[in-house]
Amino acid sequence: MNNSEQENRQIERWSLLELTIPGPDSGNPYMDVTVTAEFQHGHRIVKVDGFYDGNGVYKVRFMPDVTGEWSYKTMVKASDAHEGEAAEGRFVCTPASTGNHGPVIIRDERRFVYADGTAYLPVGTTCYVWTHQKTELQEQTLQTLAKAPFNKLRMCVFPKRYSFNMDEPEHFPFAGSREEGFDFSRFNPAYWANLERRIMELQQLGIEADLILFHPYDKGHWGFDRMDAQTDELYLKYTIARLGAFRNIWWSLANEFDFMATKTMDDWDRFFRIVQENDPYQRLRSIHNGTKMYDPTNLVVYDHRKPWVTHVSMQYWELQSVSAWSRTYRKPIVVDECCYEGNLPHRWGNITGEDMTARFWEGFARGGYVGHGETFLHPEEVVWWSKGGQLHGESPERIAFLRQLFEDMPVEAAELDSFRDAPTIGVEGEYYLQYFGIHRPGYRELPFPEGKRFKVDIIDTWNMTVTELDGTFEGHSRIELPGRLYIAIRARRVE
Amino acid sequence: MNNSEQENRQIERWSLLELTIPGPDSGNPYMDVTVTAEFQHGHRIVKVDGFYDGNGVYKVRFMPDVTGEWSYKTMVKASDAHEGEAAEGRFVCTPASTGNHGPVIIRDERRFVYADGTAYLPVGTTCYVWTHQKTELQEQTLQTLAKAPFNKLRMCVFPKRYSFNMDEPEHFPFAGSREEGFDFSRFNPAYWANLERRIMELQQLGIEADLILFHPYDKGHWGFDRMDAQTDELYLKYTIARLGAFRNIWWSLANEFDFMATKTMDDWDRFFRIVQENDPYQRLRSIHNGTKMYDPTNLVVYDHRKPWVTHVSMQYWELQSVSAWSRTYRKPIVVDECCYEGNLPHRWGNITGEDMTARFWEGFARGGYVGHGETFLHPEEVVWWSKGGQLHGESPERIAFLRQLFEDMPVEAAELDSFRDAPTIGVEGEYYLQYFGIHRPGYRELPFPEGKRFKVDIIDTWNMTVTELDGTFEGHSRIELPGRLYIAIRARRVE
Known part of the structure; x- marks a missing residue:
């Protein structure tokens, strides 16, 4: 793209601008070269890190959040150079098109909202390592999601080794291989290109990618669960630089963080800090527990009250607790x-x-949000929970029914404490x-x-009927x- | 009964000896006259309080717990007399007949046992105020119990005023009436005679009477929930003197004690002390909570670890907690x-x-015990939970099936911690x-x-089938x- 093309460039609000910048490909560009950019709108300047994408190509990605004229400067600088190489450009951010509501942000202590003000009620599912499966299966997962009621998907950067998950993926986030060893100072652009493509396809389906940055399902098999502190930081910054500009990205620091024996609570706090400091968009951040629940007498668990946590991501089987968690955390509760x-x-x-x-109903009726997952035995061990594929269960269509009912509710609806004996949501x-x-x-x-x-309507949440009572x-x-x-x-009140 | 009859008297072990003693009927014998007895077997002496039963008749009840020759002395003494009137007698305690296993006692941290060593697994139900109903209904309750799988019944001394419980009973524990006021210094022998008859009928059915001494379902309507400290003590001592000798009596200090606004934690400790000091048989003692659970940070609830509590009586809807309660309390857990x-x-x-x-299964498979109760809407508001009558539900026959399976288990079976993900009981x-x-x-x-x-057998606990697998x-x-x-x-291991 030459300068005049860049001058006339138009980019839709909350979509992805990608600048491609040539640079050195000698040495280890992942470590030795820094790419940064400053995007300016009026007096406001947003600093963004770029990343090396292999083959001598550097990229900077940016999501403009206001319409109008933007200018930018990029800088490529090798660690051994006195000065870097700078470039400039401009673009116009145009209004969002239909269906583009912007990123999901926090509305208040109980609710999320899209940046354009449209209500967003997370109705999630999990396909933890769907992007690590064969291409055909990834495509099938997308086809399934296109017809499913889910608008959030929990998925891992790293591959998973676990029951029913014993196959080796084709690509890894880092260069190298399990057999010959991984080079934790270099990334593998082919891996990331596929991941990004899938995240963008989710975005087109209206699905938030709740991206899991660490998880324990490795146990040294590949070693991604026990990288050193420097590598963890390099990995986090690279991930943010590549993926942060996708408007449907959420950062989930971990799945079952407390099952990761090699990380301490200080590590988790540090990871949150790295993400918070490096993400120019301040995407949603949380962390998901294994068995341990927050308990004032047991501070071994992660305390979602910490200020860098935007919402609560919980593993728990009993949904009545949503009410108590809301009072404790004063942040939106997602039982993932x-x-x-x-x-x-x-x-x-x-x-x-x-x-x-x-x-789902128990959690939603208490003003929380609940995540789905599916684990049916399968002859080829293709289990939705982890690999995606097809859905076989009976809950998704009921979850679609629930989602419709809750999206039809007044946006200010909240848990009503006046009904202590049955969960009730509404507006007094x-x-x-x-x-x-x-x-x-x-x-x-x-x-x-x-x-x-x-x-008054009687709702049968299983048979999906709404029966209006007379009078x-x-x-x-x-x-x-x-x-x-x-x-x-x-x-519902009538006039 | 004259002296020679009393000399030749034979009484079965663990059954009820009743001595009838004439005495003064002027003034207020409930307050002014003390009846005591000492029962002696060899060098052992058991002191027992008697009680006034109206019409100038005093009674002493005693349950001998060893066979052989016993002697006794009784003493009737008015508070204004310098010396009391004494009498003596003897009897022979004969071995228990078939079906009389003695009282239920604590075997160890997880189990109850009958005094004769027969296993006792509490399988309870509730008919809280069945003895306050019309005679016909009381009889029907007994007929239902005779065919039901329950071997423990929770029932209240005081009547209950609550939803579906708005009728006035015919008799009250105290003299007087609601309209003209109760005389809290005098009891009503007619009330107690019926209660005792019903407790004895339960005994004949092999059912323990888990007698609830206080409860909040009064709110001043009769005032039994807000008697003064002296009356509470008088009432407890009278109840123990009348009922303590029934081998199937358990003392439940309260139902939903924490809902009784007029009693403090000191009151509950004091009531336990009064019961412990006055009960010569040391019948089982516990107390049942309303909403509050024991929590190390919240000592407002009653702490079943206190030494005078023999077992845990719990209200809670989630039975997985039985395992944790067992570890905390180290006493048998009954989720009543x-x-x-x-x-x-x-x-x-x-x-x-x-x-x-x-x-039931969840609790029993964790080594605890669970109580049944039934609350179906009924045209005359005869709801089993409270009034007795007939059972309408589907669980009792399944509970009978469960009881048989658990009674067939090795007596030393205990919760096995080695299976953390599914409750398992057995012998490694x-x-x-x-x-x-x-x-x-x-x-x-x-x-x-x-x-x-x-x-290996596959047990369908709902359809009540046991399917033995081949080989x-x-x-x-x-x-x-x-x-x-x-x-x-x-x-089950085979040789």
């Missing part, structure tokens, strides 16, 4: 793992579709959604305010219920 | 309330039979019972010891499972 629908021998991997659906005097789960009351008395009339209700009202499991009541 | 099978509007009163059965190398509950693994790998052969298993074994809910594996 609450067991998996399936029939694996592992305890965490064999709950029913009914149970998975009920856990205007809107109530109350979920009974494994409880099956024969009727329910609700204290609607006097002088306001409500239409309207006002004041203390008795609502007859079907006496089945997994029922919710929705009441 | 884990929600009720039924369809009441109340959250605690509307779980399914499947769920109730699963909670000999016997294993592992329960999967809401988990439905497609198969299960079990590390049987090498050199020992095991027969025997040895060493690391894969067990195919049906992939349904509520399955257990039983493995």
Whole structure:
């Protein structure tokens, strides 16, 4: 691209600008050469790190967040050079097109929101190492996701070695191989190119990539779980430089961080600091636990109250705790793992579709967010939870039903503490959604305010039906219920 | 009864000897007259308090616990008299007849046992105020219990005012009436006579009476929840004197003690002390919580580690905690309330039979004990949980199936910590019972010891089937499972 092309360049708000910059390819450019850029809009300057992409090519990626004229300067500087080589350019940031709502940010203590103000309720699933599978399987995963109700996907940078995950991937984030050893001072651009392509494809499907930066499912097999501190930092900075500008990136510091014997709590704090200092966009940051829960008497676990944590990412099987966690953390609660629908021998991997659906409802009705995952035994060990492929369970269509109902709710809906015995979300005097789960009351008395009339629907969350009751209700009202499991009541004020 | 009759008296071990003693009926004999007795066997002397039963009749009750010759002295003394009136007698304690195993006592940190060494696994239910109902209903409750699998019943001394419990009983423990006021210095013998009859009928059915001494379901309607300290003590001593000799009595200091606003923690400790000091048999003692759980940072709850507590009586809906409670308390764990099978509007009163059965299995497979209760809406508000009557639910027959399986287990079976991911009870190398509950693994790998052969049964705890697998298993074994809910594996060593 020549200068005049760059001058006339137009880039949509919240999309990815990529500048390609030639530079030295001798020595180890990953270590020896620094690429930086400054993007300017009015008086505001955003500093961004570039990265080496192999073959003498350096790149800088940038996501402009306001429309209008931007200018930039790039700088390529070898560590042994006195001065670097600078270049300049301009571009125009145009308004976002339909379907581009910008990155997801924190709206308040309970909610996320897209940067353009559109509500975002995370409805996640996991395909932890789908980008490490054969191309055909990756394509199938995308086809499945295109029809599924999920708008967030948890996925790992590093490959996974674990039950049902014993195959070797083709590409690794670092140069080298397991047999001949990895060169932890050099990355493998082919690996990253595929990862980026997949992240962009998720973006096109409206799916946030909740990218897991470390995990324990290695145990020295490749050694990515036990790199030295310098390598960890190099890896984090490289990842941020390559991927931070994708508007659908979230940083998950780890999956099951407490199962990583080689990292200390100081390491996790340091990793958060590195991410926070190097990410010009301040993408969402959290960390996901193994068994240990936060407990005021047990500070061994990661404390999501720390200021650099943007939201809570939790593994726990019991969703009633969402209410208490909200009060403790005062940040949005995402239960990213609450067991998996399936029939694996592992305890965490064999709950029913009914149970998975009920856990979603229990968490959402308390103002939290719940993540799906699926683990059915498969003749070729293609298990969605980890590798992607196809979905076989009964919960996804119910999760789609839930997502629609919750997205239709007033945006200011929040957990209502006035109903202590059944999780209830809504807006006092205007809107109530109350979920009974494994409880099956024969009727329910609700204290609607006097002088306001409500239409009431009985929602069967499993059979996905909404049955509007005749007439309207006002004041203390008795609502007859079907006496089945997994029922919710929705009441909406009418004029 | 004259002296010569008393001389030849024979009384079966662990049964009830009742001595009737005439005395003054002027003034207030409940307050003014003290009846005591000393029962002697060899050099051992047991001191027992008697009580006034109205109409100038005093009684002393005694349960002899060893066979052979006993002698006794009674003493009736008015508070204004210098000396009391004494009498003496003898009796022979004969061996217990079939079906009389004696009182239930603590065997060890996890288990109860009858005094004769027969295993006792508490399988309880609740009919909190069944003895306060009309006679016909009390009789029906007994008929139902005769066919039910329960060997413990939680029941209250005081009547209950609560949802579905708005009728007035005919008799009260104290003299007087709600309309004209109760005389808290006098008891009502008619009330106690009925209570005792019912406790004895339970004994004949092999059912322990887990008698609840205080509860909050009064709120001043009758005032039994807010008596003064002196009355509380008088009441406790009278209750012990009347009922302590029944071998099937347990003392439950309260139901939902933490919901009683008028009592402090010091009161509860004091009540335990009064019971401990006055009960010559040291019947089992515990106390049952409302919402608050024991938490090392929250000493507001009652701490079952206190030495006068013989076993843990817990209300909690989640049975996985049994394992942790066992480690904390080192006493048998009885989850006396884990929600009720039924369809009441109340959250605690509307779980399914499947769920109730699963909670039993989850608790028993961890070496604890779980209590049943039932709360179905009824046109006349006769709800088993509180009033007794008939059972309507699906869990009792499954609980009978469970009880049989657990009673057939080796008596030394205990929770096996080696299986952390599924509750397992058994004897290492000999016997294993592992329960999967809401988990439905497609198969299960079990590390049987090498050199020992095991027969394996698949137990469907809901459909009540035991399916023996072909052949025997040895060493690391894969067990195919049906992939349904509520399955257990039983493995027994064969020679």
